[in-house]
Amino acid sequence: MPSYREFLRSHRVMLAPLAGVSDRVMRQLCIEQGAQLTFTEMVSAKGLSHGNERTEDLLEMAPNEDIVGVQIFGHEPEVMAGQASRLCETVGEKLAVIDINMGCPVRKLVTKGDGSALMKSPELAERIVSAVVAASSVPVTVKFRRGYEIDNETAPEFARRMEQAGACAVTVHGRYAAQMYHGQADWGVIERVVRSVSIPVVGNGDVVSGASALAMMEQTGCEAVLVARAARGNPWVFAEIRAALEGRPAPEGPTPLQRVEMARRHAHLLYEWEPRALVRMRKQGSWYCKGLDGASAARGMLNACKTIEEYDLAFDQLEQHLKGC
Ligand SMILES: Cc1cc2nc3c(=O)[nH]c(=O)nc-3n(C[C@H](O)[C@H](O)[C@H](O)COP(=O)(O)O)c2cc1C
Incomplete structure (x- = not known):
């Protein structure tokens, strides 16, 4: 089986998980335009364990989705491991990766200890990753932010811990959780994480065009880019990024x-x-x-x-x- 780094080298442009947005229809259109890996909206491990129908719906795949990344969130290692194992069985061969959400800053999640709250509990985060890795037959990655509180950059150390716990790659969004989506993403932290770990790093935050994707990869050494808000109403952004990364002229944008x-x-x-x-x-x-x-x-x-x-x-x-x- 190729390493996850090799996999990323042929899947350098990805559609990010976007709750309430990156459903199977949006993913279908983004794949048509060149997205090489697409992620489901974040899926509650607890919701899955309760057989919640609306949670299960999030796992529906697009007709052209040959592979998919499923992102799960939660804070209980056993529940997350149990659901990861079930996902490997139910999604089957199309499941390329299980990603664990440790970056979501939304109050509803953070107050329960999910999402970015895990950046404040690195030991628990490690236990979650170890348990999910042990239960999964596919690569496990972790997506997180620059840190939790503003000006307290913990991502490089956090990334090392995730690597030790068995993550195959990490995705870094260059904003603090407390920033939500405000301000510019700091790409410097992505580069600092790249230098801190030996697993591949996926860069995220403010990739909006072919030029910005190239710039992020050059400036940070990240292996792939994850595009979120720029893909909304604009699946063509993937064609543009693919062209830039493959050294082709930019395609004509849509009329x-x-x-x-x-x-x-x-x-x-x-x-x-x-x-x-x-x-x-x-x-x-x-x-x-x-x-x-x-x-x-x-x-x-x-x-x-x-x-x-x-x-x-x-x-x-x-x-x-x-x-x-
Ligand atoms: C509406 C919305 C929903 C999001 N849902 C998720 C999610 O389910 N899981 C996740 O890891 N990140 C989620 N994010 C964060 C994005 O994946 C991404 O990290 C962030 O928007 C920064 O990338 P960008 O600058 O390309 O938008 C969401 C962001 C937005 C705006």
Whole structure:
């Protein structure tokens, strides 16, 4: 079996886990545009252990998803190990990696000791990783932040501990948990983590284009990049990053009409997957509209849509408007 570093060398551009956003439809569109590995939204190990249906839904794969990374969160080593083992069986050969979320700063998780709270309990974090590694037949990675409190950079030491506990790679998001998503990501910490460990490091934070992906890899020595917010309403970012990393000229970006066409397709795929999932199109639609002429009117229109027919009508109107520009 190739090492995880070798795997990353042929999967250098990944779609990040994005709760409420990176569902199977978004992942399908990002893969079409060149994402080489896609992650599920974070999945609660506890929820899985209770057979929670909505948690299980998060594991549904896209039709073109030959491999997937599943991200789990929790704080109980036994529960996480048990669910990791079950994931290896149920997802089967398509499961490329299990990632453990130790970076989420959201209150709901942190108050329970999950997500980035684990950066404040490195011994427990180590026990979780050891237990999950022992229970899994696939590589296990950990995603975390620069540190928890602002100006207390613990990521390099934390990464060493994760390596010792058996992680195959770590993903570093260059912001402190307390920063949430504010400010610029610090790429220096990614480079410091690369120097601290011998396992591969995936860089994350503010990769928004081919140029920024190349710059992050050059400046930090990370093996791969993980793209999150820049992919919202913009699956084409993966084509651009792939071209940059492969030394090809940047592809033409989408025209305004191609944006609307993709948004329409996104809506239809959501509807075909699960009619209730169409509600997600409100957020998604507003991301596709970003920068379009008449974007705020278009957002208003999409926000009022409930049925697929209403979405189609809204997209028709938007197309007419753009053709008249
Ligand atoms: C809406 C939203 C949901 C997110 N959900 C997750 C998640 O489920 N798991 C995770 O590890 N990170 C999650 N993140 C963090 C991203 O994966 C990523 O680390 C962060 O946005 C920084 O990358 P970016 O600058 O490319 O956006 C989320 C971020 C946002 C904005």
